Amino acid sequence: MTELAISRRIRATPFTNRVEAAGVKGYTVYNHMLLPASFGDIEAECAHLKQHVQVWDVAAERQVEIFGPDAEKMVQLMTPRDLSKAKIDQCFYLPLIDERGGMLNDPVATKLAPDRFWISIADSDVLYWAKGLAYGFRFEVEIFEPDVSPLAIQGPKSDELAARVFGDAVRDIRFFRGKWLTFEGTDMFVARSGYSKQGGFEVYVNDTALGEPLWDALFAAGEDLNVRAGGPNLIERIEGGLLSYGNDMTRQNTPYECDLGRFCDPWHSIGCVGRDAMIRMESDGPQRLIRGLRIHGERVPACRTAWAIISDGGEQVGQVTSAVWSPEFDTNVAIAMIDRGYWEPGRTLWVEAPDHMRPAEVTTLPFEKPDV
Amino acid sequence: MTELAISRRIRATPFTNRVEAAGVKGYTVYNHMLLPASFGDIEAECAHLKQHVQVWDVAAERQVEIFGPDAEKMVQLMTPRDLSKAKIDQCFYLPLIDERGGMLNDPVATKLAPDRFWISIADSDVLYWAKGLAYGFRFEVEIFEPDVSPLAIQGPKSDELAARVFGDAVRDIRFFRGKWLTFEGTDMFVARSGYSKQGGFEVYVNDTALGEPLWDALFAAGEDLNVRAGGPNLIERIEGGLLSYGNDMTRQNTPYECDLGRFCDPWHSIGCVGRDAMIRMESDGPQRLIRGLRIHGERVPACRTAWAIISDGGEQVGQVTSAVWSPEFDTNVAIAMIDRGYWEPGRTLWVEAPDHMRPAEVTTLPFEKPDV
Numbered sequence: 007m008t009e010l011a012i013s014r015r016i017r018a019t020p021f022t023n024r025v026e027a028a029g030v031k032g033y034t035v036y037n038h039m040l041l042p043a044s045f046g047d048i049e050a051e052c053a054h055l056k057q058h059v060q061v062w063d064v065a066a067e068r069q070v071e072i073f074g075p076d077a078e079k080m081v082q083l084m085t086p087r088d089l090s091k092a093k094i095d096q097c098f099y100l101p102l103i104d105e106r107g108g109m110l111n112d113p114v115a116t117k118l119a120p121d122r123f124w125i126s127i128a129d130s131d132v133l134y135w136a137k138g139l140a141y142g143f144r145f146e147v148e149i150f151e152p153d154v155s156p157l158a159i160q161g162p163k164s165d166e167l168a169a170r171v172f173g174d175a176v177r178d179i180r181f182f183r184g185k186w187l188t189f190e191g192t193d194m195f196v197a198r199s200g201y202s203k204q205g206g207f208e209v210y211v212n213d214t215a216l217g218e219p220l221w222d223a224l225f226a227a228g229e230d231l232n233v234r235a236g237g238p239n240l241i242e243r244i245e246g247g248l249l250s251y252g253n254d255m256t257r258q259n260t261p262y263e264c265d266l267g268r269f270c271d272p273w274h275s276i277g278c279v280g281r282d283a284m285i286r287m288e289s290d291g292p293q294r295l296i297r298g299l300r301i302h303g304e305r306v307p308a309c310r311t312a313w314a315i316i317s318d319g320g321e322q323v324g325q326v327t328s329a330v331w332s333p334e335f336d337t338n339v340a341i342a343m344i345d346r347g348y349w350e351p352g353r354t355l356w357v358e359a360p361d362h363m364r365p366a367e368v369t370t371l372p373f374e375k376p377d378v
Numbered sequence: 379m380t381e382l383a384i385s386r387r388i389r390a391t392p393f394t395n396r397v398e399a400a401g402v403k404g405y406t407v408y409n410h411m412l413l414p415a416s417f418g419d420i421e422a423e424c425a426h427l428k429q430h431v432q433v434w435d436v437a438a439e440r441q442v443e444i445f446g447p448d449a450e451k452m453v454q455l456m457t458p459r460d461l462s463k464a465k466i467d468q469c470f471y472l473p474l475i476d477e478r479g480g481m482l483n484d485p486v487a488t489k490l491a492p493d494r495f496w497i498s499i500a501d502s503d504v505l506y507w508a509k510g511l512a513y514g515f516r517f518e519v520e521i522f523e524p525d526v527s528p529l530a531i532q533g534p535k536s537d538e539l540a541a542r543v544f545g546d547a548v549r550d551i552r553f554f555r556g557k558w559l560t561f562e563g564t565d566m567f568v569a570r571s572g573y574s575k576q577g578g579f580e581v582y583v584n585d586t587a588l589g590e591p592l593w594d595a596l597f598a599a600g601e602d603l604n605v606r607a608g609g610p611n612l613i614e615r616i617e618g619g620l621l622s623y624g625n626d627m628t629r630q631n632t633p634y635e636c637d638l639g640r641f642c643d644p645w646h647s648i649g650c651v652g653r654d655a656m657i658r659m660e661s662d663g664p665q666r667l668i669r670g671l672r673i674h675g676e677r678v679p680a681c682r683t684a685w686a687i688i689s690d691g692g693e694q695v696g697q698v699t700s701a702v703w704s705p706e707f708d709t710n711v712a713i714a715m716i717d718r719g720y721w722e723p724g725r726t727l728w729v730e731a732p733d734h735m736r737p738a739e740v741t742t743l744p745f746e747k748p749d750v
Contacts, residue, residue, distance in 0.1 A: 034387075
């Protein structure tokens, strides 16, 4: 176990004091900011998340605000998803790509007004990419990081907890839609979204000073719901097939390789930087594809670097990028990028784990629930 | 002390195995990569660095390569430093700014050829900024992260150690110049530079496979020089007035506020994005300025967030962004951004440290050596 040396550069969040009081044990660093990764036992946290409700400090999902007459053109420039029919207060999962179709980030963007978007980013400086493009294109937009820090409410009891703090209006929010709801006199955007498959909300806390009061209100209201502090859970997100930018995909990967083709419509995403590359790739099909892997045998060690995947013939045909033991699925679950010709579900491949070579079975994502 | 949750997203370096074998105790995360921060006792490491020689894994200083006919125009676009007289194999400390003159990074760039630069970056995704600008301007350049990982040799015995591995040619390298020298048949760029004031080199290791052999060669050759594994040292860098992007300066600061005016020549940096803003600011002068502070009293706690600086009149007039106890200077040394009217050396101000309010004295940077 290695210590994290913390300095101002690794930014604290509006919730850090509360997270530390709740006994955080491990952080990761995400967008130059602290992101709680564990409170001591990720297996227990996974089980709790599937039964109860958790509050997550995901302030590290920083917002890039795009505001001005060219805002919509600016966002469309960055993504091959067609935004022409986007509605106000609707959220969109957006692959962001470069001129070759390489993934630069995979944020959730919200259209707040015709001339105003928040892009809730994964771990890379989308602000720099957007500012560079905007300057080059002489777009009339302002691009900045507003004082907005998402706080997630996740788990099956999320509706009940959120309703106790924000009112019953939260119950009517549809998936990937949001509403402006009031907390202590301030309107906050509350969306039905989040980095788990257990349901819930993300509250876009738009005033640092309200971070601790909101945290406290949720814990006071949720005591009988067994609310706990948590964070994105490695086990649950792999089981659910939720990709992680920087782990499971990088600039070296295209949206098609990441199985994100359903979010892309290069023919209609007029203006998108990588549109030509995407149109070519759409017809060619990908040369490798994201898949699940059940890695057989005992518990795998922590996946700190990519592990080679080997065919029966002894050739490298892919790599494992995330892996962990799943108590519910009673196997090691993993996310992998696998070459064409080797990715069909059911095939057996070999994984060069740091301890020893292990057989593994290719699966689709998300992992299918085990029969009970 | 909090644990760092490591995943593939927090990238290992070509030297990580050796760093861990050497007993690293704390990492920070820098450019999505592991950067060793401590091997257990930063005061002992500071004293050793000033007397002997250390090898630092600074692979996290990632390179952004700019290659192609428009390379020089591309680099000049990003900085208010005049590059028109730049020579081959010369290194430059480059403030990078946005259209308002806000600092985006403060790399050291090397001109490798008229059409080829490496930008050795601090902690922000300069690659995204450069790619966005290049696309917008339709510049003919390729921009990518090459397989280049700096390894630093720092301390007064650096010349001797580097000469034993790369030959006596290293001794003639002038400050911020470099030479291509051979290690195991591969030419590597070796520059007299580094993030300490104790002298030394940075080797731009341009093949991951040579990382461990070079590390081993340096330790074998340096045994009688008392060579040790180290990393950028918080005490030594504050004493020496070496700024840290993200800690001591952010997008909210201009080069003039960071006292980097001597590196800027907006009148002659034709094409620079923030040139107009810089010309205005050059004549206005900054409204706040980076300074040293001697914070009186016992050892300060770790500086994890900015600490307010208060005037005798009770107003906030600045903030401390880095602070640590210095055994050699027998005081707490700090780097601070202080408002106009309060920054003259010798003035006493008050620092709201997390434990209690402390008096502090404004100084110039670097800190002046104590009388012996």
